[in-house]
Amino acid sequence: xxxxxxxxxxxxxxxxxxxxxxxxxxxxxxxxxxxxxxxxxxxxxxxxxxxxxxxxxxxxxxxxxxxxxxxxxxxxxxxxxxxxxxxxxxxxxxxxxxxxxxxxxxxxxxxxxxxxxxxxxxxxxxxxxxxxxxxxxxxxxxxxxxxxxxxxxxxxxxxxxxxxxxxxxxxxxxxxxxxxxxx
Numbered sequence: 001x002x003x004x005x006x007x008x009x010x011x012x013x014x015x016x017x018x019x020x021x022x023x024x025x026x027x028x029x030x031x032x033x034x035x036x037x038x039x040x041x042x043x044x045x046x047x048x049x050x051x052x053x054x055x056x057x058x059x060x061x062x063x064x065x066x067x068x069x070x071x072x073x074x075x076x077x078x079x080x081x082x083x084x085x086x087x088x089x090x091x092x093x094x095x096x097x098x099x100x101x102x103x104x105x106x107x108x109x110x111x112x113x114x115x116x117x118x119x120x121x122x123x124x125x126x127x128x129x130x131x132x133x134x135x136x137x138x139x140x141x142x143x144x145x146x147x148x149x150x151x152x153x154x155x156x157x158x159x160x161x162x163x164x165x166x167x168x169x170x171x172x173x174x175x176x177x178x179x180x181x182x183x
Contacts, residue, residue: 018073020048021048022050022166023115023166024047024049024050024113024114024159024162025049025050025053025116025117026040026049026053026117026118026155026159027052027055027077027083027116027117027118028052028054028055028119028155029080029119029120029121029124029127030054030055030056030057036151036152037054040119040151040155043152044155049159050073051072051073051074051075052072052073052074053075053076053077053086053116054074054076054077055077055080057078080127080129080130081129084129084130084133087116087133093112093135093136094116094118094130095111095116095117095118095134096118096120096126096131096137096138097117097119097139097140097155099125099139099140099142099147099148100125101125101137102138102139103136104137104139105138105140106138106140106158107141109136111136111138111161112136113166115136117155117159117162118130119151119154121151122150122151138158140154140158
């Protein structure tokens with residue numbers, strides 16, 4: 001289904017989306033592949049996360065976000081310690097998605113409704129500081145011989161699992177309804 005462009009100023013669209021946002025925040029350690037960070041921004045928009053925290057100063061590829069970054073609350077943090085400090089100040093648990101450093105399966109963990117899902121970089125994953133600071137370390141189950149999921153795919157899987165548990169009445173036509181209200 002193709003949805004026509006909204007006929008409202010960007011500020012009005014953002015204000016309406018902010019009213020509907022979920023308590024989930026995500027943090028992305030700026031990856032070596034800037035395309036992945038842009039793709040994660042696009043996916044995060046589909047789940048109406050409260051905020052996207054980009055850790056580090058590497059650029060990201062805005063085109064991969066397909067314009068969705070304009071509708072999102074994106075903030076940069078200088079380093080991993082700043083992310084830990086931010087989560088603690090907000091009273092939010094850090095849920096690190098990391099295969100090698102995990103203690104539980106994403107499918108079976110107690111995944112909080114209000115939290116920060118943390119995604120590492122393609123090559124290095126999530127570093128020791130965040131693994132120590134994590135309130136929960138989860139892995140996405142894998143069944144083949146591949147060592148890991150692509151970063152944007154892993155982020156999408158984790159956000160979808162979060163939404164499956166915490167977003168009541170999710171619907172494939174929700175974006176059409178929002179468009180009808182705003183357009």
